[in-house]
Amino acid sequence: MLAIAIATCATRNLFSAAMLFGIFSLISASLFVVLDAADVAMTEAAVGAGVSTILMLSTLAATGYRIQRRPAGRQVLAIGVSVVLGAALIYGTLDMPKVGDPISPVQTNPIAKRYIQVSPTETGIPNMVTPLLASYRGFDTFGETAVVFTAGIGVLALIGRRRRRNGALLVPNEVPENSAQRHRVLRVSGKQLIPFILLYACYVQAHGDYGPGGGFQAGVIFASGLMLYMLLLGIDEAERIISPKVLEKLIAVGLLIYGGIGLLDILQGGSFLDYRTLSHNPQHGLHYGILGIELGVGITVTAVITSIVFCFAGHLRSHIVERTSQAEIPSPKETPAS
């Protein structure tokens, strides 16, 4: 990992920097498995190695890969600052408990004891991460879902509308789809994978109570399935399957499900996000509540990530269209003007 990080710093080619970062994410995902965090590993593998690498590559396609050489002064200062800060942090770690120490403050804290020992019997859900995410820290997760929602809206506002502004230009399939002809093997074999990825995402969504999984993981896996479809068949085809307008609505629907369940709890006489009031049996109510908000989280995350990827692809497509139309159309127009 160290080698990859240093190589990322050293390379002047942005393409290789982005790919190296993807590998770095994949390795850190396997490190998360070693450190007993299966849920986190699942998310990191789908997000770090999949979605964020694709986002970076599609940005690079618009901006170019090379970095110009810079004067060394700034680098020296930056190295100095990083080394000093790093030395201070290492000095700080000298007082820290060793990794895996069972009597470290993190492990002996009463909260950790409660989550590990009481939560499975109290909620009847074996996976401790899920009730912790959805119930004990429900407010926190609500806030984070709202942040994801806001980020989705932000990207839509920044680059989403652009392709509709010059939408008249963009007849579907106007862009020559070279990739469709060139990578026939990839396309045919990749298409076989997509149903399984989507099915797996649904399993992860529904099975979050018993195995590693839940709304966030299912959302990113589902989104990467849709992203694979877009990569294989092109953005036009993908938007025909699931239109951006539907996605925009789904972004809000997911958050509304989450908030709506919270309000339903108040109407049933409990407090906000207190699921025990949802059913006569408090434990069943808790299960319904957790499943419901996981569904809300899953819908929002899927819709946000998919629409972000579609926005980037759409932006890239409008670039390509502009470039080809500038190459063909303006030359006859400019001659009478001059």
Add this chain to the structure above:
Amino acid sequence: MEFLGLFNYWVFVVLMMSGFYLFLASRNLIKKVIGLNLFQTSVFIFYISTGKVSGGAVPIETPGILIYSNPLPHVLILTAIVVGVASTAIGLALILRIKDDYGTVEEDEIDAQDVLS
């Protein structure tokens, strides 16, 4: 595992600093974003490793297992990863708009254009 002890944290510090250096030193905006992501991922690894108990299991209740790793850092980082990719997307979207308006993603060239205008 005794060897890992504090050495684990030191590796994270070095990873984090390489991200920080990348963020400070590069004038290319995309490379800055990659540096931020590197920084972010190393903080994730740090958090997860504080939750690890040696001999512990994945925090899913299974009969016969008594020691589990702490699930709290897992929850925090799980949501942080998704929020992180969403904010990275915002950053990259801003870069795309900057590229459209200025025609470059190099910081000093953008500054020069701002001074001229």
